[in-house]
Amino acid sequence: MEQTEAAESPDVTGFLPASGFAYTESDEEKRRGVRRMKLFATCLLLLAATVFALAKWAEHADAGAWAGYVAAAAEAGMVGALADWFAVTALFRHPMGLPIPHTAIIPTKKDQLGQSLGDFVGENFLSESVVRSRLSTVKLGRRLGAWLSEPANADRLTTEVSTALRGGLTVLRDSDVQAIVGEAINRRAATLEIGPGAGKLLEQIVADGGHRRVVDLVCERAEIWLVANADSVMGAVTGGAPGWTPKFVDRKVGERVYKELLRFVTEMRDWPEHPARGAIDRFLRDFANDLQSDTATRTRVERLKAEVLARDEVQDFIASAWGSLRRMIVGAAEDEQSELRLRARAAILSFGRRMESDPRLRAKLEGWVEDAATHVVTTYQKEITSLITDTVAGWDAEHTSRKIEAHIGRDLQFIRINGTVVGSLAGLAIFTVYRAIAGG
Structure with missing residues (x-):
């Protein structure tokens, strides 16, 4: 038997x-x-x-x-x-x-049983009504909010995300990413005209008086340089004088030129309404207007942009930007007290508390999850059930x-x-x- x-x-x-x-x-x-x-x-x-x-x-x-x-x-x-x-x-x-x-x-009947099992799972577990009904009873938003609002869970999630981020950045090949980043920056820079934007920015800076600090700094540095290099300035003036002029005349001229330069820089530094400052303001306003409306100026700026981008130094800098960024992110992800991880933890806790207290946010999140889940099960139902039938058929x-x-x-x-x-x-x-x- x-x-x-x-x-x-x-x-x-x-x-x-x-x-x-x-x-x-x-x-x-x-x-x-x-x-x-x-x-x-x-x-x-x-x-x-x-x-x-x-x-x-x-x-x-x-x-x-x-x-x-x-x-x-x-x-x-x-x-x-x-x-x-x-x-x-x-x-x-x-x-x-x-x-x-x-x-x-x-x-x-193994294959028929596998097909029947796949059909049963598809009809009774992967239908839109079943998925929506099940997800609606789970109250995912409230549960997720309660879980995320716990500091221990926020720490755990922050650690896991940091680990995943470090792992992802580690496996990426720097050469591939640098090529992609470089191409993206170059393509974006080539298609984006910088003249009008730069003109609007310069116009706003001049209107707000932001350039005056730069002028003040230049005047201060020029005065310091003139004081420290008085002999060099006077020597340059006397050295350019004609050979037939007396030496004491050349010296007097050099001293006079030096004093006038020092007086000019000092007055420009201390006098906000100095005519030279006004000339600088007018020049910057005119230049800002030309950047926005003058075709010749905009063309020259674009040509200069292309020349700068074509330089090897600039391309090397663009290519190396990814390496610097990656090192910065990896370092921040490894350091538990880094600003990146602290802000990520704070954001997780804040999101969890909002999820607990805001019914509209919970409803929105649960709606997204339901829509995403039903889209997956309705779109890929055959692929999911075929995993069962194909697996059983292969036994x-x-x-x-x-x-x-x-x-x-x-x-x-x-x-x-x-x-x-x-x-x-x-x-x-x-x-x-x-x-x-x-x-x-």
Whole structure:
């Protein structure tokens, strides 16, 4: 009745079929439990057969009316046990090796079962109504807000995000990123005309008087330089004088020029309404206007921009910008007290508290999640369910049957046991009714 242990026991020393459907040592332990239950159910069948034989012998020996009742119960128990043995065995193999139709259901119908399982999951778990109903009962917004508002959870999330950020920046190849960044900057700079924007910015700076600090700084630095380099200035003036002029005249001229330069710089520094300052203001205003409206000026600015971008020094700086940025981000992500991590933690806590207290924000987030989830399940339902069907289709039929039997076979043996017991009781009841009717 039962197949041999050699035929049933797989090699569990790391067996892994080509499909990746592993039969593990844990499965073999379960299978040993199945064999014990099979032995018990078979012994119960043999017990029923023995009782039937003894009862029939007692009945023929005129041992009394009880022998008929016992024989009927034992006979029905055998029938129930055999019928349930056939039903259980037919799930996994051909009973007694006979190719009886509609037996060995799991090995022969494996692909159809996988397809049915995929369809069942798609219809009952991946439908839009089911997903929306389930997500609406979860109250994701409130739960997420409560979780994020806990400082320990905010610290944990900040750490995980920092780790992921460092890992992502580490695996990126600097040369590839630098090429992308450089191309993006160059393309953007080439297509963006800077003249009008620079003109508006300069116009606003002049209107606000922001350039005056620059003028003040230049005047201060010029005065300091003139004081420190008086001999050099006078020497430059006298050195350019004609050879036929007397030396004392050249010296007087040099001193005069130096004093006038120093006076001019000092007055310009100390007098906000100095005519030279006004000339600078007019020049900057005119230049700001030309940057916005004068075609020739804008063309020259664009040409200068292109020349600057084409210089090797500028391209090297653009390419190296990514390396500096990456080092800065990685360093900030590693430092628990960095401004980046502190701000990220504060933002997480703030978002969690808002999520707890703001029902509109919770509703918006939950709506986004529901829309995203339903879009995924409705758009990719076939791809998701095909994972089930394709996986099951790739399993080896024999090992699939063997693994399933290892997991549920023990419970199925109770069907045989119950069939023996219930069959015996049913047979006893039927025989009792029959004798009551026949005796009546």
